[in-house]
Amino acid sequence: MRITGIKTLVVNAEMRNWVFVKVLTDQDGLYGWGEASLNWKTRAVVGAVEDIEPLLIGRDPRDIEQCLRVMNKHSYYRLGIIGATAISGIEHALWDIFGKSVGLPVWRLLGGKVRDKVRVYTHLGLGDMRSVYETFDKGALREKALAVVENGYDALKVVFIPYSHFTADIPSRRHVAILMETLRDAVGDGVEIMVDFHGRPASISAALQFIDELVPYRPMFCEEPVQPGDADAMRIVAERSSCPIATGERLVGIKEFEPLFMSKGAHIVQPDLNHTGGLLEGKRIAAAAEAAFMGVAPHNPNGPLAGVAALHFDVSTPNFVIQEEMSGAVPWYDAVVQTPLHREGSYWSVPTAPGFGVEIDENAAARHPFKPEVIHTLAAVLGDGTIVDW
Structure with a gap:
């Protein structure tokens, strides 16, 4: 062949x-x-x-x-x-x-099945990226979170840490606490909440101040509290936080994860199997994470085939925790791609078809050609004109 x-x-x-x-x-x-x-x-x-x-x-x-x-x-x-x-x-x-x-199925080739179903979570807006990145109002936050729960999920992620710099002012910290309190009151204790910082705090102290506001409401984890690439900064945050810390979506390959493992710089790592080098590299990262007493929660806000690849990885990875997914992001999602992504509640079932079990209708796909994407980063500017991390 x-x-x-x-x-x-x-x-x-x-x-x-x-x-x-x-x-x-x-x-x-x-x-x-x-x-x-x-x-x-x-x-x-x-x-x-x-x-x-x-x-x-x-x-x-x-x-x-x-x-x-x-x-x-x-x-x-x-x-x-x-x-x-x-x-x-x-x-x-x-x-x-x-x-x-x-x-x-690919999961058989990756070592076989270690679980009977795969836990997943999604974002506000159920795939609408504006809802993910632009929900800072507590009324809209409550409404969108309840919509996620009504769709059967028992875990969701939010991105409401403000665009930040080296300090966290009191009004910003209070607003984060109000949003988290609103969210927890809306969904109750039976729903896990993950808070994505998106690397917005420019200092360890600012990150920790925001984490302190969230801790009373018991987030499942706080994600990427500082910019990636500094394992010592991550270690300090992880050591001083009483909330689990996750990171890794922007790291490429096991070499970039190694300092994180050596420093015990996180509790959960988030390789993106669509970006970090593929499934074999993802398995190497997961094995090293397990040796460092870390779980794996793969990052995936991408398309349906990335979701399927992650599913096969998750089925076969012992220290897997939870999977990010964006199925149904557009109304015609299933018209273009046939996948084995079958969700019951907040779990995907284990696929049985050979390979990934996917097929693409290339004629249907051709009806949605390339267009320039919405550039969310244009909003990441402080009142004085300082450009900060999105």
Whole structure:
């Protein structure tokens, strides 16, 4: 079996673009699908896939480890998030091919089943990205949170830490406490709440001040309280916080996670299997996290194929905690992609179809061509004009 080509298919899902990757083989009807979506970097990722394609033509797609070595080592320059996202999408497709070729779901090939269902959570707005990033009013927060719970979820994530700098002023801290109190009162103690800081505090002290406001309302975890890449800063936050701390969505590969493991800089790590190098790299990260007494809650605000890849990972990963998902983000979600993402309450069921068990209607996908995405970062400016982290 040999790889004969790699194609990309861009589908605009209103607030973001999905980048699907199709790896073709010389076996009739045997191909694989993956996803390489990256917000605001669509054309760059598509170009990276095109650049990588010649490295894999003629290779056996089932030799996944070897294909990864080729893509990483023969690119010469170390790959950042764009290259790693392109590789992740291609690697997903290789697993899909492998599973189809042997008639087994991908989770079987990743080590087999370690759980009977996969717990998931979603965001405010059930896929509407404006609701995710622009809900700072307590009335709207309550309404949108109740809508999530009414849809069967028992866990949700919010992003209402204000655009910050090196200090956290008293009105901002009080408003965060009011929002969290409103949220907890609305959903009760039976619903887990995760608060995504989005790396907005520019100092450890500001992050801790906001965390102190949240702790009385028992969040499941506080995510990315400071900008990624400084394991010592994360360690200080984790040590001083009485709330579990999560991070990792912007780290690429196990090398960038290693300082976090060594410093015990978090309680939960969040590799994005769509960005960090694929499923094999994700399994390495998960194994190292388990050795460091950390759980894994994969990041995934991406499209349906990224969700399916995460599902297979979650089924086979012992220290998995909970999965972020964005299914139903657009009304025509199921018209373009057929997936095994079947949710009952706040759990996905375990898929049984060979490979990833997905299929894409390329004609339906063509009705939603690339469009420039909404740039949320334009709002991340303080009153004096200072540009801060989104």
